[in-house]
Amino acid sequence: GAVVSQHPSWVICKSGTSVKIECRSLDFQATTMFWYRQFPKQSLMLMATSNEGSKATYEQGVEKDKFLINHASLTLSTLTVTSAHPEDSSFYICSARDPQARNIQYFGAGTRLSVL
Amino acid sequence: GESVGLHLPTLSVQEGDNSIINCAYSNSASDYFIWYKQESGKGPQFIIDIRSNMDKRQGQRVTVLLNKTVKHLSLQIAATQPGDSAVYFCAENTPRGGGADGLTFGKGTHLIIQP
Numbered sequence: 001g002a003v004v005s006q007h008p009s010w011v012i013c014k015s016g017t018s019v020k021i022e023c024r025s026l027d028f029q030a031t032t033m034f035w036y037r038q039f040p041k042q043s044l045m046l047m048a049t050s051n052e053g054s055k056a057t058y059e060q061g062v063e064k065d066k067f068l069i070n071h072a073s074l075t076l077s078t079l080t081v082t083s084a085h086p087e088d089s090s091f092y093i094c095s096a097r098d099p100q101a102r103n104i105q106y107f108g109a110g111t112r113l114s115v116l
Numbered sequence: 117g118e119s120v121g122l123h124l125p126t127l128s129v130q131e132g133d134n135s136i137i138n139c140a141y142s143n144s145a146s147d148y149f150i151w152y153k154q155e156s157g158k159g160p161q162f163i164i165d166i167r168s169n170m171d172k173r174q175g176q177r178v179t180v181l182l183n184k185t186v187k188h189l190s191l192q193i194a195a196t197q198p199g200d201s202a203v204y205f206c207a208e209n210t211p212r213g214g215g216a217d218g219l220t221f222g223k224g225t226h227l228i229i230q231p
Contacts, residue, residue: 004159006159034218034219036218042223043205043221043222043223043224044160044205044207044219044221045221046218046219046220049218059218093159093160095159095160102165104150104162104165105150105162105219106162107152107159107160107161107162108159109158109159110157110158110159112157
């Protein structure tokens with residue numbers, strides 16, 4: 001399947017700081033990427049849809065000013081967690097839709113965020 | 117709201133046996149379904165997908181069945197191996213428009229392989 005790279009895989013930060021997570025599609029161009037959040041032993045919850053060249057569409061209850069999404073190119077979307085707090089600690093996972101493969105969503109390896 | 121759910125949180129099978137993981141969905145407007153496998157600390161790995169105009173699709177050692185009448189989806193894994201141990205999620209796509217998209221995931225089933 002297609003490869004989606006996510007970086008960093010693990011980050012620890014102090015409360016009040018901002019953290020940027022990158023998501024790249026390595027072998028295909030993705031006009032649409034997605035950001036999910038997963039708490040321990042729970043399922044994935046969609047946070048937002050990231051469309052190349054336009055504003056992201058956020059799910060209900062997700063603060064767009066706190067979770068900034070930028071999709072400036074066909075292979076890169078970034079998620080910035082601004083003014084992070086301990087309750088933002090979670091596993092953040094991105095996915096990219098491959099238009100050459102029936103629009104299957106391929107996922108990155110995830111980023112473990114721990115806010116102290 | 118409507119969501120995708122699962123019948124069992126944990127499934128234990130003997131190595132070499134067939135595994136069947138079930139999923140119930142409630143949104144009749146969903147047109148696409150996917151099964152993912154997630155190992156601990158990793159992102160979901162695509163297994164197999166099926167569109168709503170089909171009722172069965174086969175891959176290597178895996179088969180997905182879709183019953184739209186009762187809104188039921190299942191994943192069958194043949195000759196289960198130790199490497200199949202993971203949490204399996206079904207996910208559905210419901211067309212919403214307006215730039216909103218993405219998958220709705222079920223709660224997940226933890227598949228445990230007994231030697």
